[in-house]
Amino acid sequence: MAHLDLVKGTLGLLILRTLELEPRHGVAIADRIAQTTRGTFQVKAGSLFPALHRLEQDGAIAGEWTVVDGRRLKTYRLTAAGRRQLAAATRDWARVVEAMRLVLEPR
Amino acid sequence: MRVASRLSSIWRTLVRGRALDAELARELAAYVDELVERRVRAGQPRADAVRAVTVEMGGLESVTELVREDRMGRVIEETIRDVVYSWRGLRRAPAFTLAALATLALGVGAVTAIFSVAYALLVQPLPFRD
Numbered sequence: 001m002a003h004l005d006l007v008k009g010t011l012g013l014l015i016l017r018t019l020e021l022e023p024r025h026g027v028a029i030a031d032r033i034a035q036t037t038r039g040t041f042q043v044k045a046g047s048l049f050p051a052l053h054r055l056e057q058d059g060a061i062a063g064e065w066t067v068v069d070g071r072r073l074k075t076y077r078l079t080a081a082g083r084r085q086l087a088a089a090t091r092d093w094a095r096v097v098e099a100m101r102l103v104l105e106p107r
Numbered sequence: 108m109r110v111a112s113r114l115s116s117i118w119r120t121l122v123r124g125r126a127l128d129a130e131l132a133r134e135l136a137a138y139v140d141e142l143v144e145r146r147v148r149a150g151q152p153r154a155d156a157v158r159a160v161t162v163e164m165g166g167l168e169s170v171t172e173l174v175r176e177d178r179m180g181r182v183i184e185e186t187i188r189d190v191v192y193s194w195r196g197l198r199r200a201p202a203f204t205l206a207a208l209a210t211l212a213l214g215v216g217a218v219t220a221i222f223s224v225a226y227a228l229l230v231q232p233l234p235f236r237d
Contacts, residue, residue: 025137026134026137026138027138027141027142044163044164044165045135045138045164045165045170046164046165046169046170046173049131049134049135049138049170049173049174050173050174050177053131053174053177053178054177054178054181057178057181071137071140071141072133072137073137074130074133074134074137
């Protein structure tokens with residue numbers, strides 16, 4: 001299991017991407033990230049909730065209390081500003097990956 | 108509007124801090140419940156499941172602290188950044204800054220002077236014995 005030590009913003013980007021297609025609540029977001037990364041990123045509460053609340057404070061995601069199966073859950077959805085942030089962060093990330101690839105290419 | 112959203116986020120953090128904490132507590136409780144349910148459904152006894160989930164997440168208190176610290180940290184960071192930005196802006200426009208400062212100084216000075224006179228004349232008791 002890899003830790004998200006890479007960049008603090010990485011988890012933010014992961015969350016934004018996860019919420020791109022549909023709104024989810026905390027547990028579902030962590031599940032989806034673990035599922036999509038095939039278990040590489042297991043996001044724990046100590047990372048997940050600060051990241052979620054940071055994004056919410058920035059206005060990138062909006063949290064709403066909804067009832068799911070009789071339980072009250074705080075569901076997050078991506079806002080318009082969040083979509084723009086996701087697009088920008090994805091581009092930045094692609095640039096970083098490309099730069100790393102160039103540096104680490106076999107000599 | 109950036110100013111409005113900044114002010115409202117500071118408002119939310121400082122004034123509604125306690126309400127936000129209550130909401131976070133509910134959110135964390137729901138999170139713990141769901142993870143406990145999964146373990147119970149998989150056959151783990153409830154008490155063990157609760158303990159395991161609590162240990163895995165590092166404890167409700169510590170997660171709440173992390174969120175709270177993060178929130179406060181952002182407000183302070185943003186405020187400092189705004190102050191620095193404003194300071195730089197003021198330095199780049201010395202004429203405006205001087206005019207604004209002079210106006211403030213004159214205003215405060217005038218009000219203070221008038222108040223002092225009014226206080227001495229109207230409010231301060233006369234120095235004679237009655």
